[in-house]
Amino acid sequence: MKNKGHYLKLVLFLGFCFIGLNTHAQKLEVLIDEAIKNNPEIQKVELQYSIASEKVIEVNSIPNTEFAVGYFISEPETRTGAQRARISVKQMLPWFGSITARENYASSLADAKYEDIVITKRKLITSVSQSYYNLYTNKAKQLVLTENIKLLETYETLALTSVEVGKASAVDVLRLQMRQNEMQQLKDVLQQQFLAEQTNLNNLLNRDDAMSVQLIDELIIPSEDVEINLGELALHPELLKYDKLYKSVEQSELLNQKESSPMIGFGLDYIPVSERTDMNLIDNGKDIVMPMVSVSIPIFNKKYKSISKQNELQQQEINYQKQERLNSLETLLDKAIKERISARISYVTQTKNLKQAKDAEGILIKSFETGTIDFNDVLDIQELQLKFQMNQIESIKTYYVQTAIINYLTNR
Template sequence: MKSIGIIVLNLMVVCLYGQSLSEYVDIALANNPAIRARQMEAEVTRQKIDQVTALPDPQVNISAFMNPMMLPMGNQVGSVSAMQMFPWFGSLDARSQEIQSQIGVDEKMIDVSRNELSYRIKVAWIPLQEIEEKIKIKKENLRILQNDHDLASAKFQFGKGPMVNVVRADIMIDELKTDITLLEQKRKPLVAVFNHLLNRPEETPIQIDGQLAEPNEYEVSDSNRNISDNPNLLVYDEKMRLSDAQANSAEFMRKPMIGAGLQYMLQVQRKNNDINLLPNTGKDMIMPMFSLTIPIWKKKYDAAVQEREVMKTVYLSEKEALENDLASVLAMTVYEIDEASQKWELIENQKIKVRQAIDLLEAAYQNDGNDFEEMLRLQQKLFNYQLEEVSIKKDLHIALAKREYLIGKK
């Protein structure tokens, strides 16, 4: 049941890019060092919570008199005191909230890295599918040209066609073989780039299943232009929350700190030859202590609060600028999707008409040996349409991936 669930999920998520793309995306997200670094940064920030919410270390003082201090209760020979300072009520919670807000920023930065990496994986994967599909088309074209070559040779041997038809077929076959070789060579650097994104050796083989899917009507017609979920924008939302938390924490810098403690004074009874100061019991004394800091230099605290408020305004302006940029890019991306979709529909219609013309010419050529050149020309036109269709599908899928990246689609 678990395997069936995984298969269904893969089909739902990557119907546009092939069955194995989601697996490669998962591998990349798990192995990417930049994402791991972001995650470690978030963990480092998380470790600060216990640091900022801890009370200040208590202060312990021990003193001894070179000459005892005479007090009515006896001679004081030393003292031990302990003092604990306490931040103002709510200060520790404010510091904790500040760190929690910073963690929120770190986690959104992880989402930014994941979104960007997923997009880069798709953009690297789609051209690989394009090359594989073009190689298949060219190999099929090569097979048909070889059949045409054999047919032209047979016609020439029986005196029903000129030798030039054979030569034409040879020229086109040689060109096609070179094209296939070049495509296979082009595949190698693209595989290397893809493997680098997966953080593994560049020569690691990859399995490319299927081919570029035909345009999905639902995906193409999706008019979603809501960029509010873009991780880059959400980062600014978290940064503004962080500024609020920092301003709140800075407000508590204006509050005093309260200290409480005890002092234990060690006393001994005076001897007979000492000054007789009653009651001279030699009883030790315990004295409660209380202290209070007075934050009178308010300018620095006001400046700290103002600094956070200004930063919030900066983040808001930067977010608005980024929103405008993303909206502009998304508008152009939507146009590219519409353009590629219309081109694909045109190519589909043109292919049908060219196939009809080829069928008519093949029948005529088999009967009287005429129009071989025109038949070759139309065959090449059909294969060029097929190649162009693959390129259009590639552009369309890249545009769809870009739209997903812009709107923050998971």
């Protein structure tokens, strides 16, 4: 039932991740599924949960049965004969309900460990998404640089033509070429950063570092954001884990109370007796069988009182830890919401600025037709266009990265 519940949570979470993407965005979902299946950290945490679950079976046992055999070197004589040896068997039994208390305690620890699986998967989904958006941003910037390099090549052609007719100088041509060199350098650097980020993503998926990643063609900011249910934050697995840890301490205290109760033991002693040959007696040589009952009482119980005090203090600590983490998650969520709003505002502004820069570019091109063009203005406008385009891409990236964080915090 737990696995099914987690599967439903995961489906809902993935659904929110892909809002605003086109049909090619399904590639990200495939990568996330692959990461969840192959990531070694997920496998490690799942094994830890399996080990914790096995503990429930481990504690469902009673103390070992004790067997003892002794041989009398000097046989003690009794009225009915000499005792030759002693054979004993003894079984201690915990107080009523002790084994159940152990099972409940082990089960509560396993439940808390299960939340680590949910948390790790959520974090992995967020990391894969953010890495994917970083790759998209890098690729988009490279495409913008390629377009701007081609644009400068066009301007260079115009400048060479102007030099031939005496309307521009060779310095203008050199400036355009230097600007192209700078852009090519930025593109080459981005390519190396792309490969580094691709390695990071492939490692999250636990596959070959050099494996190519297929990216979406275009990301757009949706016209409206999905409504955020702030109440979901209280049900975040990081906080639920503290609730389960608190419950495990409660179970630990119940177990401590049972452990402080007496233990009852049942046993049997068997003593073989040799027959006497010097006289004929009733029960001559009759073996001795002695059933036994024992009780183990913890008279000195300071140990159990100390454990009770420790449990009480640990519960207080867990409550403070939960409140501290809740405050951190609330801060993180509020920051992500505000930064996503800022990204939308920035995107709108950069779009307006980019349109105005293109209008200015059009005016410059028309001025060339009349025989006048200032290539310093060309470089200035081109630099502004590049700046606005890069900022626009960054705004899109910020929007989706912050969305991934919001999804991590609010999706069940």
